[in-house]
Amino acid sequence: xxxxxxxxxxxxxxxxxxxxxxxxxxxxxxxxxxxxxxxxxxxxxxxxxxxxxxxxxxxxxxxxxxxxxxxxxxxxxxxxxxxxxxxxxxxxxxxxxxxxxxxxxxxxxxxxxxxxxxxxxxxxxxxxxxxxxxxxxxxxxxxxxxxxxxxxxxxxxxxxxx
Numbered sequence: 306x307x308x309x310x311x312x313x314x315x316x317x318x319x320x321x322x323x324x325x326x327x328x329x330x331x332x333x334x335x336x337x338x339x340x341x342x343x344x345x346x347x348x349x350x351x352x353x354x355x356x357x358x359x360x361x362x363x364x365x366x367x368x369x370x371x372x373x374x375x376x377x378x379x380x381x382x383x384x385x386x387x388x389x390x391x392x393x394x395x396x397x398x399x400x401x402x403x404x405x406x407x408x409x410x411x412x413x414x415x416x417x418x419x420x421x422x423x424x425x426x427x428x429x430x431x432x433x434x435x436x437x438x439x440x441x442x443x444x445x446x447x448x449x450x451x452x453x454x455x456x457x458x459x460x461x462x463x464x465x466x467x
Contacts, residue, residue, distance in 0.1 A: 306446045308356050310341030313459045315444040316353070322435050335444045337459040344458065346371050349439055356443050365438045375434030382423045388416070397424055402431055 308314050315337045319329040330336050338344045340353065348370025352362065368374050388403040397403070401416045403426065414426040453460055
């Protein structure tokens with residue numbers, strides 16, 4: 306089956322910038338998404354269109370096809386209690402990535418400066434302004450279920466619980 310609108314897609318990727326690997330899914334679970342429902346980077350989704358299980362390919366995306374251009378002045382002061390993702394680290398430090406929940410959803414931010422109660426955070430995605438290369442292997446493609454289409458995302462074994 307080919308990847309098309311409303312298919313559930315599972316794939317592994319390795320992400321690099323200028324030949325330097327940034328991250329990979331190959332050491333864990335593949336990434337899953339609902340194709341054609343604005344849940345994937347536009348340039349990557351376009352490259353996946355029409356591919357089949359087992360296909361392997363590389364695609365290089367300019368910033369406007371990936372995480373957008375870097376925008377100066379997108380620093381905001383956020384209370385430390387709203388930063389998520391510290392893990393086992395004792396304290397937030399400049400350069401760390403955090404997740405922040407807002408009324409527009411979850412956002413990844415970069416801590417720029419830490420105070421006693423607040424942190425100044427760069428709201429640009431850490432990959433904003435970067436030309437990125439994805440090496441992709443399509444693992445599986447199937448028709449999405451009616452429930453997945455209604456919820457707007459792929460469900461794992463046993464559903465999603467809502």
